[in-house]
Amino acid sequence: MTPDTHLHIKNVSKRFGNVDALRDVDLKVERGSFVCLLGPSGCGKTTLLRIIAGFETATNGSLILDGKDISKQPPHKRGFGMVFQSLALFPHMSVARNIGYGLKLRGVKGAAQRDRVEELLEVIQLPHIADRPVSALSGGQRQRVAIARALAIQPPLFLLDEPLSALDAKLRDNMQIELRQLQQKFGVTTILVTHDQHEAMMLADELVVLKDGALRQSAPPSQVYNAPADSFVADFLGAANLIDVGKITGGTVELFGTSVKSEAPHKEGDQMLAAVRAEHVALTPAATAGAKPVGAISFMRDLGPATEFVVTIQGKELRVRCPSANAQGLDIGAQVALTFDAEQVSLFKAS
Ligand code: ATP
Numbered sequence: 001m002t003p004d005t006h007l008h009i010k011n012v013s014k015r016f017g018n019v020d021a022l023r024d025v026d027l028k029v030e031r032g033s034f035v036c037l038l039g040p041s042g043c044g045k046t047t048l049l050r051i052i053a054g055f056e057t058a059t060n061g062s063l064i065l066d067g068k069d070i071s072k073q074p075p076h077k078r079g080f081g082m083v084f085q086s087l088a089l090f091p092h093m094s095v096a097r098n099i100g101y102g103l104k105l106r107g108v109k110g111a112a113q114r115d116r117v118e119e120l121l122e123v124i125q126l127p128h129i130a131d132r133p134v135s136a137l138s139g140g141q142r143q144r145v146a147i148a149r150a151l152a153i154q155p156p157l158f159l160l161d162e163p164l165s166a167l168d169a170k171l172r173d174n175m176q177i178e179l180r181q182l183q184q185k186f187g188v189t190t191i192l193v194t195h196d197q198h199e200a201m202m203l204a205d206e207l208v209v210l211k212d213g214a215l216r217q218s219a220p221p222s223q224v225y226n227a228p229a230d231s232f233v234a235d236f237l238g239a240a241n242l243i244d245v246g247k248i249t250g251g252t253v254e255l256f257g258t259s260v261k262s263e264a265p266h267k268e269g270d271q272m273l274a275a276v277r278a279e280h281v282a283l284t285p286a287a288t289a290g291a292k293p294v295g296a297i298s299f300m301r302d303l304g305p306a307t308e309f310v311v312t313i314q315g316k317e318l319r320v321r322c323p324s325a326n327a328q329g330l331d332i333g334a335q336v337a338l339t340f341d342a343e344q345v346s347l348f349k350a351s
Pocket of ligand 1: 016017019020021039040041042043044045046047048195
């Protein structure tokens with residue numbers, strides 16, 4: 001199937017004084033997809049979302065929606081649905097009136113407004129509290145009302161900036177599932193900003209990783225996780241060990257006794273970094289290690305289904321995670337070798 005581009009963020013740059021908040025970001029957002037903008041604080045996520053919403057103007061580049069340049073349109077003309085961390089609900093207004101607010105502004109009145117509000121109340125499973133003021137709702141309920149209000153107007157784009165960050169972990173987890181289900185039900189093209197990699201992995205069809213205003217990788221979550229574009233992405237996505245493996249010779253490096261062939265662009269003698277995920281490493285008791293280097297378990301924690309270790313080996317600390325069933329007989333101080341599949345190791349040129 002040929003991709004159906006809904007929004008093309010075309011070579012967008014933004015300068016604030018002498019700060020380059022965005023550097024030539026080019027991204028095609030597919031119709032109906034859920035895109036997560038992910039990156040550390042200050043990487044430019046919010047600036048990009050504000051440019052898409054129309055609250056900020058790009059210094060260079062343009063926004064093309066359905067083939068039309070909307071860069072100069074004011075926010076209200078764009079008519080995008082938005083949810084921000086603050087939610088911006090009217091606390092003394094009822095749930096139903098909050099949801100109907102955007103419809104009212106657009107001149108949708110009477111039965112048409114009532115029907116749409118009722119439909120959304122059903123979708124967010126709150127019809128029984130339609131008349132309650134928003135100030136009397138729980139955090140999760142408010143979240144749902146804000147989402148329903150944004151979707152009531154059937155926006156072409158749905159934009160969210162850290163909408164779940166004020167919720168506690170359990171509620172946040174549930175809301176992520178609900179949000180994803182709602183987005184799929186409405187089929188609305190969605191762009192969400194988060195600095196939480198788990199949230200981004202959970203929600204996104206397309207994960208966009210930014211650093212210092214530049215796009216580092218844009219791909220489905222599994223691809224970003226399994227084939228990170230660079231060492232920053234590998235590190236930021238969490239749980240990857242980044243290990244200095246020295247100079248590359250004959251196209252290979254040695255990682256704790258296993259030879260790994262490089263598919264990354266490199267020249268003979270380049271200094272390389274290896275990224276290997278904690279769950280892709282297994283521990284072998286030293287007695288069966290053969291010629292492999294041996295290290296010691298310096299930390300161990302049983303997390304229930306998985307056990308996490310830190311192994312100190314060749315002067316480096318490596319995180320390892322394995323199913324708790326495989327952790328039998330291992331303890332702090334035990335001598336172990338590391339085994340892993342060379343195919344699951346990513347190599348990068350050290351910068
Ligand atoms: P966070 O996760 O902390 O919200 P972010 O990735 O959303 O960060 P932005 O808020 O987009 O990052 O900021 C990107 C860069 O642009 C930062 O260096 C920030 O200080 C700068 N910046 C953002 N808005 C302005 C502004 N109005 N004036 C000056 N500098 C700004």
